Amino acid sequence: MNTAPTVIPAIAADGSLYPVxxxxxxxxxxxxxxxxxxxxxxxYLLIQKRASSKYHCGGQWANSCCTHPHWNESVDSCAERRLTEELGFSVPLSRRKVVEYSADVGNGLHENEKVTMYTGVANRTTLQILPNPLEVEDTRWITRDALHAEIAQHPERFTPWIRIYAERYPELAF
Known part of the structure; x- marks a missing residue:
């Protein structure tokens, strides 16, 4: 097992990338x-409950999957890789839009991200989901209306980013 720290692309003030x-x-x-x-x-959107052992937002519901590209990895390759790593399946992905957000994610940690968003289509009755238990505690399909209602009623059950996405980017996925 690789225990070396993961190096990701950070963005300098001039827009250039540097490893961190x-x-x-x-x-x-x-x-x-x-x-x-x-x-x-x-x-219906496939959402995942993050593993409780995650270093932030463990046990909270999030979108299908999310992550950071490794240093020198394209965002397209990263999205495909992570879908397979977290949920054990692959579907064709379409790049939708790039957004930015910042949020406190607890335990002294802060997300400050430039996010490339992707969508994929699957048949929920036949899709075989094989969640990685180190990453994902549970999955479920939920309608957009039900997701909005649950976020409004119990925001603490959802990660900051899915709450932000639902509020700011309804044209993308909500």
Whole structure:
């Protein structure tokens, strides 16, 4: 098992990228690259409950998957890799838009991200989901209306980023 720190692309003030250890990006609130994937079946979105052991937002519901590209990894390759690593399946992904957000994620950690968003389509009745238990505690399909209602009623059950996405980017996935 590789225990070396993960190095991700941070974004300098001039827009250039530089390598930084992932945890440092979050402790220092450095602006960095990320990807978010949304897998749909019609009006249903596949969401995941992050493993309780995750270093931030464990046990909270998030979009289908999200992560950071490794240093020198393309965002497209990263989105495809992470979908397979976290949920054990692959579907064709379409790049949708790039957004930025910043949020406190607890335990002294802060997300400050430039996120490339992707969507994919799957058949929820036949898709075989094989969650990696180190990453994902549970998955479920939820309609957009039900997701909005649950976020409004119990925001603490959802990661800061999915709450932000639902509020700011309804044209993308909500």
């Amino acid at each position: 250890e992932k945890l440092k990006a979050h402790t220092d609130g450095l602006f960095h690259l990320a990807v978010s994937v949304f897998v749909f079946d019609g009006d």
